[in-house]
Amino acid sequence: MVRFSGVTKRYGDLTVLDNLDLDVAPQEKVAIIGPSGSGKTTVLRMLMTLERIDDGVIYVDGRPLTHMESNGGLVRANEKYLRSVRGDIGMVFQHFNLFPHMTVLRNCTEAPINVLGLPKAQAEERAVELLELVGLGDKLGEYPQRLSGGQKQRVAIARALAMRPKVMLFDEVTSALDPELVGEVLNAIRMLGKQFQLTMLMVTHQMGFAKEFADRVCFFYEGKIHEEGPPEQIFNAPERERTQQFLSAVLEAG
Amino acid sequence: MPLKSIVVTAIIAFAAGLVFASFAGYELFIPGLLEGTWITIKITLGGALLAVVAAFIAALAKMYGPAPIRWLATCYIEVFRGTSALVQLFWLFFVLPQLGVTLSPMMSAILALGLNIGAYGAEVVRGGINGVSRDQWEATIALNMSRPLALRRIILPQAFIAMIPPWGNLFIELLKSTSLVSLITISDLTFRAQQMNQATFRTLEIFTLVLLIYLGISLLITFGMRALERIATGGIVRGRAS
Amino acid sequence: MFWDWEYAFEVLPVLAGASIITIQATVLGFILALVLGLIFAIMRMSRNRAISGATTAVVEFIRSTPLLIQIFFIYFVLPEFGIVLDAFLAGTLALGIHYATYCSEVYRAGIEAIPRGQWEAATALNLSPTTTFRDIIIPQAIPPVVPALGNYLVALFKETPLLSAIAVLELMQTAKILGSQNFRYIEPITLVGGFFLIFSLIASAANRYAERRLSTIGKR
Ligand SMILES: Nc1ncnc2c1ncn2[C@@H]1O[C@H](COP(=O)(O)OP(=O)(O)O)[C@@H](O)[C@H]1O
Ligand SMILES: [Mg+2]
Numbered sequence: 001m002v003r004f005s006g007v008t009k010r011y012g013d014l015t016v017l018d019n020l021d022l023d024v025a026p027q028e029k030v031a032i033i034g035p036s037g038s039g040k041t042t043v044l045r046m047l048m049t050l051e052r053i054d055d056g057v058i059y060v061d062g063r064p065l066t067h068m069e070s071n072g073g074l075v076r077a078n079e080k081y082l083r084s085v086r087g088d089i090g091m092v093f094q095h096f097n098l099f100p101h102m103t104v105l106r107n108c109t110e111a112p113i114n115v116l117g118l119p120k121a122q123a124e125e126r127a128v129e130l131l132e133l134v135g136l137g138d139k140l141g142e143y144p145q146r147l148s149g150g151q152k153q154r155v156a157i158a159r160a161l162a163m164r165p166k167v168m169l170f171d172e173v174t175s176a177l178d179p180e181l182v183g184e185v186l187n188a189i190r191m192l193g194k195q196f197q198l199t200m201l202m203v204t205h206q207m208g209f210a211k212e213f214a215d216r217v218c219f220f221y222e223g224k225i226h227e228e229g230p231p232e233q234i235f236n237a238p239e240r241e242r243t244q245q246f247l248s249a250v251l252e253a254g
Numbered sequence: 255m256p257l258k259s260i261v262v263t264a265i266i267a268f269a270a271g272l273v274f275a276s277f278a279g280y281e282l283f284i285p286g287l288l289e290g291t292w293i294t295i296k297i298t299l300g301g302a303l304l305a306v307v308a309a310f311i312a313a314l315a316k317m318y319g320p321a322p323i324r325w326l327a328t329c330y331i332e333v334f335r336g337t338s339a340l341v342q343l344f345w346l347f348f349v350l351p352q353l354g355v356t357l358s359p360m361m362s363a364i365l366a367l368g369l370n371i372g373a374y375g376a377e378v379v380r381g382g383i384n385g386v387s388r389d390q391w392e393a394t395i396a397l398n399m400s401r402p403l404a405l406r407r408i409i410l411p412q413a414f415i416a417m418i419p420p421w422g423n424l425f426i427e428l429l430k431s432t433s434l435v436s437l438i439t440i441s442d443l444t445f446r447a448q449q450m451n452q453a454t455f456r457t458l459e460i461f462t463l464v465l466l467i468y469l470g471i472s473l474l475i476t477f478g479m480r481a482l483e484r485i486a487t488g489g490i491v492r493g494r495a496s
Numbered sequence: 497m498f499w500d501w502e503y504a505f506e507v508l509p510v511l512a513g514a515s516i517i518t519i520q521a522t523v524l525g526f527i528l529a530l531v532l533g534l535i536f537a538i539m540r541m542s543r544n545r546a547i548s549g550a551t552t553a554v555v556e557f558i559r560s561t562p563l564l565i566q567i568f569f570i571y572f573v574l575p576e577f578g579i580v581l582d583a584f585l586a587g588t589l590a591l592g593i594h595y596a597t598y599c600s601e602v603y604r605a606g607i608e609a610i611p612r613g614q615w616e617a618a619t620a621l622n623l624s625p626t627t628t629f630r631d632i633i634i635p636q637a638i639p640p641v642v643p644a645l646g647n648y649l650v651a652l653f654k655e656t657p658l659l660s661a662i663a664v665l666e667l668m669q670t671a672k673i674l675g676s677q678n679f680r681y682i683e684p685i686t687l688v689g690g691f692f693l694i695f696s697l698i699a700s701a702a703n704r705y706a707e708r709r710l711s712t713i714g715k716r
Pocket of ligand 2: 040041042172
């Protein structure tokens with residue numbers, strides 16, 4: 001479903017992603033863990049086309065994401081092409097990035113109406129459905145400012161889902177939340193994992209959740225996948241030293 | 255200025271105006287000054303409308319236009335900010351006719367003052383748009399919105415709120431600059447004051463009264479913009495991305 | 497041919513002479529604005545509510561009303577009280593007072609940006625309010641606001657043509673006279689515009705430079 005092939009990203013002299021290869025099967029749930037600054041966020045941002053790619057190609061559903069075919073070769077994609085591929089991808093941000101001037105409902109209908117061209121009634125019906133699913137059926141007319149962090153993040157999830165993506169990206173979606181609000185957001189993610197046929201990539205520090213929810217865990221270190229495998233293997237019997245160090249440090253912290 | 259001091263100033267201004275008007279033989283001045291006030295208000299409104307339109311076009315052209323349009327917008331902004339309002343007014347009034355284009359004084363006035371304030375407004379618009387956080391742009395990309403759509407529906411509405419107070423200041427600058435039109439034969443409030451001063455020599459009363467009228471209109475603008483800000487924020491403290 | 501070079505070169509020296517008056521008015525007016533502005537700012541921060549309230553009212557009044565009327569006021573009204581100023585002085589005085597109100601806002605922002613700790617330290621050292629202001633607060637408050645003051649210098653400069661309304665022979669008035677004498681306004685007025693444009697662009701560039709310098713100093 002998603003394939004990174006030799007993807008490299010640099011900021012000046014700093015190589016953030018180093019010749020990365022990663023293959024994600026349809027409906028696979030991949031958890032990305034690793035120390036701060038190892039390039040986890042960058043992976044998701046590249047896939048969401050928020051960052052330019054320096055080298056390599058990303059494929060989504062077999063189509064190159066950042067490049068398009070022209071005269072038999074691959075050239076850098078233009079805006080129109082980018083928009084046609086990135087419709088398959090949705091993203092939930094660490095800091096929610098809700099639209100503060102719109103109600104919860106309009107946050108979730110704005111793009112479906114204006115990008116997908118859905119009729120308003122249909123877009124609203126679907127948005128209400130999704131908001132009820134994440135437990136916010138009673139907050140439709142509220143403005144984001146009036147919601148708790150956990151509620152905001154659930155709105156953000158509903159908003160992304162309303163675009164009917166095939167791939168969902170989650171970047172530390174619980175990191176900005178008070179501890180007691182983490183559970184409600186994780187529950188929402190669990191639930192949509194069951195209800196929808198989504199491919200998911202999630203950067204997370206919630207190891208328990210990663211263990212229970214993910215099909216595969218990738219441990220990032222210095223812009224590379226240092227170790228990967230099924231959660232049981234990574235968490236119970238990590239092979240490499242860095243992975244062991246990281247996991248014991250995280251477990252110690254609580 | 256806090257709301258309280260606006261109210262206090264308004265009351266003092268009003269009282270002072272009444273006192274002056276009563277012992278100055280107001281029936282002599284009031285009708286002429288009111289006619290002048292009406293013209294001042296008309297030019298202010300016309301100029302404000304033009305300024306807002308010019309500012310948005312120039313700012314968007316400068317930020318998102320192709321190179322030649324960007325260049326043109328920059329030229330407009332720099333020329334109108336760099337030369338003085340009176341020079342612009344005189345240029346339209348004295349020079350343009352000699353180049354074969356004759357505008358009515360009223361047209362020259364609205365055009366010169368509107369474009370002048372619009373050039374400053376363009377920077378306000380640009381600042382407002384740049385003030386919306388990057389996160390909001392990223393959210394629109396994640397929702398696959400086109401840039402024009404994102405700008406129109408997500409970025410500008412948020413930028414708009416932040417722009418209201420600086421626009422209030424610009425409208426007051428515009429009101430103040432309308433007094434310049436008296437120098438191109440338009441009988442605005444300032445022109446009337448001059449005219450009556452020459453006829454009656456009641457200099458102190460006339461100019462004090464006129465200053466108070468300008469103050470009154472300024473305060474109206476301040477109130478209006480405050481109200482607009484309250485409406486735009488819908489009573490909720492927003493503007494911060496969440 | 498719209499533009500007559502010969503005529504332009506003929507009026508240029510006259511305009512150059514008049515620009516001296518423009519520059520004099522700018523410099524004198526701005527010095528007045530700087531000094532009076534600081535006084536306004538300090539009076540506005542007075543603990544005496546009557547003084548601070550009255551200063552606020554006066555400052556807001558001057559800022560909300562047209563400079564042109566204020567010029568007329570000083571030029572035509574003061575003589576009624578026995579104060580007769582020539583047109584140049586009256587105009588420059590009005591410019592200075594008008595822009596003092598803008599400068600006072602700038603100073604106020606600068607003073608308010610000084611951390612509370614500085615005031616508390618001065619109190620702890622038992623410095624008098626005057627010494628605190630003069631030696632501790634003002635020296636710290638002013639450097640960061642120099643670019644903002646610079647902007648108002650440019651703004652004041654661009655309003656000097658208003659002095660033409662009371663027949664001060666600065667640039668604009670001179671250009672108008674030249675225009676009416678020769679029945680040709682194109683060159684003189686355009687040249688005046690060019691003069692203001694060039695000076696404003698130079699001044700803004702200098703101001704941006706000062707701003708950059710200040711921000712790098714701040715980081716050290
Ligand atoms: N816009 C940027 N400019 C320069 N460096 C950046 C930028 N964004 C991220 N980086 C750097 O790239 C590295 C990887 O960042 P990131 O992917 O956010 O790490 P993670 O999410 O794993 O903590 C970090 O060292 C970070 O400082
Ligand atoms: Mg990160």
